[in-house]
Amino acid sequence: MGLFLLDYGAGNVQSLANSINSLGHQFQWIKEPSDFAKATSLVFPGVGAFETAISHLSSRGLLEPLKEYIASGRPYFGICIGMQVLFESSAEATSRGLGFIPCSIDRFDDEYKAVPHIGWNAADLITKQQDAEGVDSSSCYYFVHSYCAKYQPDVYPDAMRWAHTTTQYGQELFVSSVRRGNVFATQFHPEKSGKAGLALLDEWLRKPESAHTHAPEAPLVTRLPKPTHKLTKRIVACMDVRANDDGDLVVTKGDQYDVREKAAPPPGSVLATTAGAVRNLGKPVALTARYYNEGADELCLLNITSFRHSPLRDQPMLAVVRAAAETVFVPLTIGGGIKDTVDPDGTKRSALEVAGAYFRAGADKVSIGSEAVYAVERLRASGKGDPNGAIESIAHVYGKQAVVVSIDPKRVYVDPSTYEGPYKGELVYGQQEGGPESERGKAWWYQCTVSGGRETRDLSVVQLAQGVETLGAGEILVNSIDRDGTGLGFDLGLVNLIKNAVKIPVIASSGAGTAQHFVDVFNGTGVEAALAAGIFHREEVGIAEVKSAMKKAGINVRD
Ligand code: 1PR
Numbered sequence: 001m002g003l004f005l006l007d008y009g010a011g012n013v014q015s016l017a018n019s020i021n022s023l024g025h026q027f028q029w030i031k032e033p034s035d036f037a038k039a040t041s042l043v044f045p046g047v048g049a050f051e052t053a054i055s056h057l058s059s060r061g062l063l064e065p066l067k068e069y070i071a072s073g074r075p076y077f078g079i080c081i082g083m084q085v086l087f088e089s090s091a092e093a094t095s096r097g098l099g100f101i102p103c104s105i106d107r108f109d110d111e112y113k114a115v116p117h118i119g120w121n122a123a124d125l126i127t128k129q130q131d132a133e134g135v136d137s138s139s140c141y142y143f144v145h146s147y148c149a150k151y152q153p154d155v156y157p158d159a160m161r162w163a164h165t166t167t168q169y170g171q172e173l174f175v176s177s178v179r180r181g182n183v184f185a186t187q188f189h190p191e192k193s194g195k196a197g198l199a200l201l202d203e204w205l206r207k208p209e210s211a212h213t214h215a216p217e218a219p220l221v222t223r224l225p226k227p228t229h230k231l232t233k234r235i236v237a238c239m240d241v242r243a244n245d246d247g248d249l250v251v252t253k254g255d256q257y258d259v260r261e262k263a264a265p266p267p268g269s270v271l272a273t274t275a276g277a278v279r280n281l282g283k284p285v286a287l288t289a290r291y292y293n294e295g296a297d298e299l300c301l302l303n304i305t306s307f308r309h310s311p312l313r314d315q316p317m318l319a320v321v322r323a324a325a326e327t328v329f330v331p332l333t334i335g336g337g338i339k340d341t342v343d344p345d346g347t348k349r350s351a352l353e354v355a356g357a358y359f360r361a362g363a364d365k366v367s368i369g370s371e372a373v374y375a376v377e378r379l380r381a382s383g384k385g386d387p388n389g390a391i392e393s394i395a396h397v398y399g400k401q402a403v404v405v406s407i408d409p410k411r412v413y414v415d416p417s418t419y420e421g422p423y424k425g426e427l428v429y430g431q432q433e434g435g436p437e438s439e440r441g442k443a444w445w446y447q448c449t450v451s452g453g454r455e456t457r458d459l460s461v462v463q464l465a466q467g468v469e470t471l472g473a474g475e476i477l478v479n480s481i482d483r484d485g486t487g488l489g490f491d492l493g494l495v496n497l498i499k500n501a502v503k504i505p506v507i508a509s510s511g512a513g514t515a516q517h518f519v520d521v522f523n524g525t526g527v528e529a530a531l532a533a534g535i536f537h538r539e540e541v542g543i544a545e546v547k548s549a550m551k552k553a554g555i556n557v558r559d
Pocket of ligand 1: 256303337338485512
């Protein structure tokens with residue numbers, strides 16, 4: 001008897017488990033169909049793809065018992081896919097949903113905006129008179145999805161009577177939570193929505209079960225999109241993690257990807273022994289907690305030397321992810337070594353297995369670097385993708401929004417008056433005014449690299465970005481080897497090149513030196529997120545200072 005969580009085996013349920021634990025509530029897992037009979041309230045944290053969720057539930061014999069549980073009138077809280085399965089069907093899948101809400105889930109229109117919808121957005125109650133069920137209209141909640149129930153009271157009046165809140169993305173209004181009878185469900189992720197999300201979860205979990213069974217239907221209201229949506233621009237704190245020379249995992253930080261201390265200090269200096277050592281900027285778990293508390297919208301841990309070994313055997317890195325996920329309730333991306341690997345004993349591990357281990361440890365997204373370059377090379381050579389490839393297989397099971405591709409481009413300088421190579425259309429020119437003086441009068445294209453910049457490949461960033469979008473990546477993280485650690489500002493030419501080449505969200509990275517640099521990248525490129533490492537680690541610029549500069553410049557931020 002009591003609270004149960006439903007895990008269908010292909011989503012990151014650990015985040016929800018961690019947040020419920022942190023709030024001090026007890027729960028059990030639904031392990032088999034008969035467990036539904038013991039549940040007096042149920043939370044279904046579906047993450048990933050609709051089709052996978054339905055087929056996994058079905059193959060485990062959980063689909064009908066879930067339907068019966070909801071129909072029995074006992075309290076149900078669905079999250080993301082846990083909300084979408086309540087609908088009749090989804091444009092994402094051939095399988096039918098549970099059919100409680102009589103309309104379908106559709107894809108966002110990506111003509112004028114990036115899809116998936118990733119980030120922190122508002123949730124507006126249908127009426128002020130209703131019980132808010134813990135939703136605070138002045139807070140932002142974390143969304144990550146490509147499909148949604150569009151708010152269409154004229155077309156689907158019966159379905160829209162379930163709507164509890166709506167959210168605007170671009171010029172589209174969608175149902176961001178539903179509430180009726182014993183059902184409450186959110187398209188956003190309360191377990192990843194910081195303090196506002198935890199407060200919402202806590203309110204639902206604290207209420208007696210009897211208080212969850214008679215939510216009235218909502219009135220139909222006419223709601224038109226406002227001129228702009230409330231999706232905020234995300235600030236991501238990134239930690240490059242690797243073992244130092246003593247074998248301890250540390251957060252390090254390079255200059256143009258060189259993470260070792262440079263020239264030997266003057267004779268007699270106390271630092272004399274550190275020349276050539278891996279720079280140590282702190283412990284990964286402690287830093288994730290610090291950035292969460294300082295207001296980072298997302299965190300990223302990159303295992304920067306993972307190409308050397310099998311991540312599944314990398315227990316310290318998995319332990320870091322597990323420990324970080326216990327105290328951090330914003331999205332966590334893990335990168336490094338997400339690819340097919342072979343253990344020293346000869347056991348083959350697919351990229352999907354590697355990603356699965358990170359998701360089970362508490363990661364929300366995985367970031368793929370080198371393997372994405374090879375995959376696009378194969379795509380370009382053969383003209384087709386590979387369903388077992390890292391990007392495709394992970395996106396199929398966990399949803400494309402869970403797959404970030406991290407690119408590490410390097411500039412190749414050319415003489416524009418004579419250059420006739422294949423990347424002529426992708427040339428970027430140094431700014432004549434503003435921008436670093438060293439770049440004036442120069443032109444270059446961006447070449448892809450693998451293994452942390454150690455090897456260049458015959459592929460441009462535009463080819464890579466468009467290739468990974470075709471393969472099913474949900475987001476692109478644009479690093480710059482030339483700007484990394486320089487503090488010169490983001491490489492706006494590079495970021496614009498990629499932002500204009502794809503329709504998926506883009507995160508700008510490398511080179512942040514001041515709060516103004518974030519304003520410049522958001523105003524100058526329209527990216528959805530910006531990432532920094534060095535200035536945050538060294539406490540030269542704080543996340544609050546960045547957000548305050550953005551706010552002053554009229555850019556939407558999450559407080
Ligand atoms: O190839 O799938 O195993 O992934 C390896 C991952 O590790 C890739 O995402 C790659 O970017 C990263 N990586 C590899 N070597 C390094 C290195 O620094 N030697 N990290 C490295 C570099 C750059 C960002 C950095 C930003 C912001 N990644 O992580 O945080 O440049 O820095 P700044 O704000 O201080 O300028 P795979």
